[in-house]
Amino acid sequence: MGITERKTRQKQALRGRILDAARRIVVREGFAALSMRKIADAIEYSPATLYLHFASRDEIARALCAQGYAQLLSTFEPLAQIADPAERLKGLARAYVAFGVAHPQTYRLIFMEDPTYMVAALAGSAEASEGSADETAGHGSGEAAAGNSTAHSGKAIAINPAAGHESGDAAMRLMVSALEELKAQGRLPASAAGEVLAEAFWATLHGIVALNLTCPVFPTAPLDTIVDVALDAWFGPRSRAQDTPAAPPAASESAPGGAPSAHPSRAQRKPKASGA
């Protein structure tokens, strides 16, 4: 049995290396530049070997999404402790935006590329807590939740047993409950359901991140200011927190991937700092 386990471990290790190499490529050159050939080249295997671990490039992408989303979720966890719901939401918002800015390519991959990647991220968020960009050690696992992959597993992951069936979105529930609290306190119009408020609020955050990643001249003002303005619009002008809580110290991805075209219009000021 030890032999079988060793082989399983080796297989998992190679799987981890594949994902690491893929993530590095995505981070460096963007998802469009991710190819099986490049991954194989990076890990010094032949392209065919990749197909023994992943059914397709798509499945690799989905695994990356799951890892990235799990990483995003992990930045939310400490913020759930904040007592005041408005402050909690602000913390979540700033963490969300900070993640998008710190990991633009990952954010793009999960939330701005293929719709199926997003559901893969939500569905597969139960595992793959390890998501650092530079780690090359053995990841625990990285199931893409595609349903057809290998059938071993059962190792020792299971961060959150509740997540795995249809829990879909722990982050969404976090927001919903906070918004409901605000409604109960009369600090938010009670006319809309918490789920609707959460979706609208999420859309606001996503818009800020997405525009920041796509539009070269957004924002004109510092990004934090934009976030503050949006939060003020939502939760009132009071409590304009100036201290930034809990910034992910992880390595950041290079900002604008894609076209390596030299454009002079790029000279605009663009405060893309991660968490202070």
Next chain:
Amino acid sequence: MGITERKTRQKQALRGRILDAARRIVVREGFAALSMRKIADAIEYSPATLYLHFASRDEIARALCAQGYAQLLSTFEPLAQIADPAERLKGLARAYVAFGVAHPQTYRLIFMEDPTYMVAALAGSAEASEGSADETAGHGSGEAAAGNSTAHSGKAIAINPAAGHESGDAAMRLMVSALEELKAQGRLPASAAGEVLAEAFWATLHGIVALNLTCPVFPTAPLDTIVDVALDAWFGPRSRAQDTPAAPPAASESAPGGAPSAHPSRAQRKPKASGA
């Protein structure tokens, strides 16, 4: 001289046909599926001919962006007449979202793909007012504002002489002025500059559209409800007063021309290779 003009006309006509075919492909299959070969096949020319009119696939994409953005701007024009700034902003918001929903692939191309496409859209928005999807007649022009393209033009477009230098964004100015009015009326916190407010507001709208186009399960509630919630958060329930708006938004569904394109949230990857 008539001969020269005829030749110019013919050249412009072919350019228009190229753009029309390209737009049809993008609308139907998405931008990723746009290729020079497909365009050439659609207009029954050889691929090489396209390069006599456009320097590259990128330039075609930029021209499409300029046309699409001009179309979006044209839906804003009548809304500028609304007296109440809050209602004006709501009208703009609804028109913006309606455009994104009605033309998902175009919206994606302009605002969610390559950053350079967005600046091309803003820079080239002075021309290309004709944006209907089925028109095959002679478009006025469609300069991609790439700076290196052909040097003819000078026909008779010039919708807005002010747009062409750096005006960049007429839509942004529209929003800024309305927000400034709201601030002057005390209906919005005066702590932020109009430009910042406009950017944050734009981000909200973009987030709603972008999530709707990318996330299969967004929104749970009807999209109009999400928009209303976001607008309420911004401009307070006092202007809307519970649920009886003084003026039912009549101009929100003014998406012109565009045939009801394929359903959003349906992105397909290219079915490459067949294997033997």
Next chain:
DNA sequence: GTCTATACCTCGATAGAC
């Protein structure tokens, strides 16, 4: 069981005949 080598596809863009 693992991996090398390769088949077969589509793409953007170009050279040169007509």
Next chain:
DNA sequence: GTCTATCGAGGTATAGAC
């Protein structure tokens, strides 16, 4: 001006040698 032919790069996936 337009076409045919083609280049070189890159993609996915498989056949079959170790």
